[in-house]
Amino acid sequence: MKVVINDEYKDCKELVVFLENLDTRYRQKGRTLHLDRNAVRSFAITELGRDVVIKRYKKPLSVQRVVYSFFRKSKAERAYYNGLKLLELGIDTPTPIAYVEQKKAGLMEYCYFACEKTTHKSLEPLILQDKPLDDHLAMSLARFLIDLHTKGILHNDLNGGNILYYQDGDTNYHFSLIDNNRMEFTDKDISFRDRMENICKFSSKDIFVQVVGCYAEILGMDIQLAIEEALDVREKFFEARAKRRAFWAKFKKDGGKK
Secondary structure (H helix, E strand, O other), X not given: OEEEEOHHHOOOHHHHHHHHOHHHHHHXXXXXXXXXXXXXXXXXXXXXXXXXXXXXXXXXXXXXXXXXXXXXXXXXXXXXXXXHHHHHOOOOOOOEEEEEEEEEOXXXXXXXXXXXXXXXXXXXXXXXXXXXXOHHHHHHHHHHHHHHHHOOEEEOOOOHHHEEEXXXXXXXXXXXXXXXXXXXXXXXXXXXXXHHHHHOOOOOHHHHHHHHHHHHHHHOOOHHHHHHHHHHHHHHHHHHHHHHHHHHHHHHHHHOOO
């Protein structure tokens, strides 16, 4: 197994031993936080005095195993280094602790990403509710998104589930990013359309419009024109995604015929 540990945690012998034996201990210990395509579990590390969250990514398909073994960084490695880059740029994210890659017959089997556990709340329940966001929250979220884009950060799975938040007082909101394996960093200015495509994955159209309005107001743009352009971007994004899903559904169905 390949084990890469953040320098700040290398002196914790309990953690090092745990990670070096992660292939067996992941299944035997810990508390399940999420179980879907990927598994997320929490583990108490006594020597650290706090819990560590470890995400095990789904086992890749045969072709993907070759790709991740020889041509592309694993999801865990990307999540680890992207997290460190975010912190370097002043964007909050649970501190990356380590990543582990487990191979079989020289090919990637499973990979794991470990980070500090956070108590911040997911934004998703607020995004899914059938009412606008609190005005202070919407404006704070827009400022956060502008900060990301101004710093050249594009989180390519930017939805409510991957944004955490906490309150400092009644009106001060702070945000944190998770699930950071799909990200881009650029030194170039990001166009408004690209910015809107980056944030259009919010499932609630009304909340998307609300946040875009705040985004435009902060930047001194014409709010109505900004919203119209953002909605055009959003419509095209979801149309393209629907076509892709229909294609792959048909491909899988036809591929299953004898």
